Amino acid sequence: xxxxxxxxxxSSNKVDGHFETYEVADINEDMSxxxxxxxxxxxxxxxxxxxxxxxxxxxxxxxxxxxxMINGQAHGPETGTATCQLHMRKFNDxxxxxxxxxxxxxxxxxxxxxxxxxxxxxIVESGGFVDAPxxxxxxxxxxxxxxxxxxxxxxxxxxxxxxxxxAACPNGAANLFTSAKLMHMNxxxxxxPQRFDRAIxxxxxxxxxxxxxxxxxxxxxxxxxxxxxxxxxxMNKDYAKAQxxxxxxxxxx
Numbered sequence: 522x523x524x525x526x527x528x529x530x531x532s533s534n535k536v537d538g539h540f541e542t543y544e545v546a547d548i549n550e551d552m553s554x555x556x557x558x559x560x561x562x563x564x565x566x567x568x569x570x571x572x573x574x575x576x577x578x579x580x581x582x583x584x585x586x587x588x589x590m591i592n593g594q595a596h597g598p599e600t601g602t603a604t605c606q607l608h609m610r611k612f613n614d615x616x617x618x619x620x621x622x623x624x625x626x627x628x629x630x631x632x633x634x635x636x637x638x639x640x641x642x643x644i645v646e647s648g649g650f651v652d653a654p655x656x657x658x659x660x661x662x663x664x665x666x667x668x669x670x671x672x673x674x675x676x677x678x679x680x681x682x683x684x685x686x687x688a689a690c691p692n693g694a695a696n697l698f699t700s701a702k703l704m705h706m707n708x709x710x711x712x713x714p715q716r717f718d719r720a721i722x723x724x725x726x727x728x729x730x731x732x733x734x735x736x737x738x739x740x741x742x743x744x745x746x747x748x749x750x751x752x753x754x755x756m757n758k759d760y761a762k763a764q765x766x767x768x769x770x771x772x773x774x
Contacts, residue, residue, distance in 0.1 A: 522548040522609060526561065527619040528573055534629045540619070550610040554597060555580060555587055557609060574633035580605040582745060585681030588688070589634055590621040595685035595743040603683060603745040623688035627695070627730045638684050640730040644699055647726040648719045651711055670708055677705035679746040686740035692732035697740035699727040700756035701748050707759055717763035724760045 523546045531538025545561050552560070555577050562572035576586040587604035591597035597607040612618065620634065628636040666674075680701035687695050703723050706712035712719070734753060741750045 522550055522612070522614045524548060524557075524609075524612060524615070525617045526557075527617065528633070529621045530573070530633055531622075531630050532632060534631070538630070548609055550608070552609045553580070553605055554589070554591070554607040554609065555605050574631070574635045576635050577605060582606045583681060585683030585745075588623045588636060588638070588684050590623060590688060592619055595623065595688045596683070596745055600742070601745060601747050603681070606745070623684050625684070625687045625693045625731075627693060628684060628687065636684070638682070641682050641684065641695070641698060643730065644695070644723055644726050645702055647722040648703065648706070649715055649722065651706075651714055664710055666710060674705045674708040677701040677708070677748065677752055680705075680744075680748055681746060683745060685743040685745060687731065689739040689743035690732070690734075691737055691739065692735060694734040694740070695727050695731040696734040696753045696756070697744060697748060697750060699723055700752035703759070704752045704755050707755075716759065717766050720756065720759040720763045721767070724756065 523544070526543045526545060527540045528543060529538055530541045543561055543565075545557065545564075548557060548560065555575070558573060558575055565572045576588060578584040578586045580587070582603040582605060585603065587596075589596065589604045591604070591607070596602060596604045597611070599607050599611055622628075622630055622634045622636050623638075625636075627640045628638055631637050678701070680698060682698065682702075684698070686697040687693055703720060707716050707719065736750075738750060741748065
């Protein structure tokens with residue numbers, strides 16, 4: 522295969538970026554999209570040129586590092602896959618492919634296609650931890666969890682924190698990410714002690730960094746794990762309950 526890449530190059534978020542065009546020939550259709558960039562970078566290094574910076578780690582669709590906008594779509598044209606799971610057979614010989622970093626104010630560019638997603642870490646950190654005095658940890662199987670609840674929590678826990686939901690959202694909202702990280706704990710018995718405090722802290726931290734959700738649904742479509750926007754509704758429900766609980770407590774003082 523032969524493809525033409527229009528790649529966003531930007532040395533840091535302090536300077537303006539631009540597109541550079543690269544012709545990449547002799548590409549095997551079974552290569553992943555990241556392997557395409559490995560080949561490109563090897564050829565750039567052979568010419569003593571600066572390679573394209575991009576994030577990757579596991580290359581198995583688990584870590585969420587491989588954040589790229591490919592022809593205007595987060596992670597590319599294949600649904601339910603991260604960039605590392607996208608293969609060149611999805612494209613045609615001679616295609617022109619435009620590759621950009623995830624576009625969001627809350628994801629400042631580090632270099633080229635690599636962005637800083639540490640705002641996600643602030644949301645997770647604000648959720649705190651479970652401090653129930655359980656003593657020595659018991660066997661996990663002793664905590665009875667209905668299968669429907671366990672399945673729903675696992676659906677939320679699939680989130681890999683890649684940021685595709687934010688990149689795809691016209692408002693740059695992180696509601697799908699936040700709801701997945703929140704509800705996979707709030708649905709389980711172990712998450713009940715801090716359920717409502719967790720909801721308030723995580724939602725308000727999210728609001729400090731990201732835009733507001735207006736139910737476009739682009740986040741669900743772009744998510745490589747196909748996480749449902751139903752979790753956003755569950756998050757909003759818990760947040761509303763938490764606010765009512767706090768008002769009731771304040772009125773009793």
